[in-house]
Amino acid sequence: MADLKVLGICGSLRKASLNMAALRACSDLLPAGMALQITSIADIPMFNQDVFDAGMPDPVKPLRGEIAAADGLLLASPEYNFSVSGPLKNAIDWGSRPPNQVFQDKAIAVFSVSPGPMGGARVQYDLRRILGQLWGHVLPRPEIFIGNAASKFDAQGKLTDETTRKLLTDLLVGFKAWIIRMQVKK
Ligand SMILES: Cc1cc2nc3c(=O)[nH]c(=O)nc-3n(C[C@H](O)[C@H](O)[C@H](O)COP(=O)(O)O)c2cc1C
Numbered sequence: 130m131a132d133l134k135v136l137g138i139c140g141s142l143r144k145a146s147l148n149m150a151a152l153r154a155c156s157d158l159l160p161a162g163m164a165l166q167i168t169s170i171a172d173i174p175m176f177n178q179d180v181f182d183a184g185m186p187d188p189v190k191p192l193r194g195e196i197a198a199a200d201g202l203l204l205a206s207p208e209y210n211f212s213v214s215g216p217l218k219n220a221i222d223w224g225s226r227p228p229n230q231v232f233q234d235k236a237i238a239v240f241s242v243s244p245g246p247m248g249g250a251r252v253q254y255d256l257r258r259i260l261g262q263l264w265g266h267v268l269p270r271p272e273i274f275i276g277n278a279a280s281k282f283d284a285q286g287k288l289t290d291e292t293t294r295k296l297l298t299d300l301l302v303g304f305k306a307w308i309i310r311m312q313v314k315k
Contacts, residue, residue: 130162133308136199137167140206140217140252147242147278148205150286151297155203158298160305165203168195170220181226189223196224196231201308202265204239206256208249213256225263232263236311238304240273240297248274268307273300 139149149167156165172188180186185193196202206217213221224231239256241249253274257267273296275281281290288294 132162132164133200133305134198135159135163135165135201135203135304135308136195137165137203137205138170138217138220139167140170140204140214142171142216145286146207147244147275147282147286148207150282151240151242151275151278151288151293152203152205153286154288154294155297155301158294158301160298160302163301163305166195166199168192170216173216173220173223176219176222178226181223185223192220193224193231196235197229199235200312201236201238201304202232203304204237204256206239206241206249206252208241208243208245208247208252211251213252213259217256218259221259221263230263232260232265234311235265236268236304236308237265238268238300238307240275240300242275242278244277244279246276248276248278250274266307266311268300268304271296271299271303273297 137152139152141148239253241252243249283289
């Protein structure tokens with residue numbers, strides 16, 4: 130059987146993003162039978178319905194295609210002011226417009242990373258709300274909040290904290306089962 134294709138998207142555009150560092154670490158932690166490709170939302174313009182109606186601009190069209198083609202979507206998001214980062218919300222808005230909105234029946238897993246003690250917990254509930262009303266199927270558990278994150282990565286962005294590696298591994302194992310389960314339900 131072909132590997133399940135997982136598309137990773139990071140809600141932070143920062144070069145030294147801790148969320149991106151954790152997303153990259155997931156590549157090494159995937160269970161067998163899953164493949165992770167990480168895409169960028171850095172060049173996505175601000176959503177404008179006029180632009181959408183005139184024909185989707187170049188960075189948006191391929192992003193929608195990548196999401197549509199993926200078996201699962203893995204979102205790593207910082208919490209900005211207790212909610213979703215502007216870049217990630219903007220990317221979701223682009224993907225959400227009909228026809229063929231790309232989150233319909235998509236298996237999705239989310240996690241968040243923050244230097245703060247709560248690990249960006251609040252952003253996950255907003256993401257669940259947003260994606261749920263788009264009929265995306267967000268993995269209910271395990272929930273992974275990587276708090277106090279500055280001490281969990283080295284200067285090169287390598288995840289050095291074993292507990293966090295284990296938490297992410299558990300998330301990915303759960304996500305694999307969730308993707309298969311959601312495909313059966315389609
Ligand atoms: C505009 C803005 C708002 C922020 N608000 C929050 C917040 O509500 N909760 C939180 O835990 N961290 C907050 N932070 C701090 C981020 O968690 C921190 O910058 C984190 O490193 C961002 O993720 P990244 O490393 O992947 O870029 C905020 C940062 C910015 C730039």
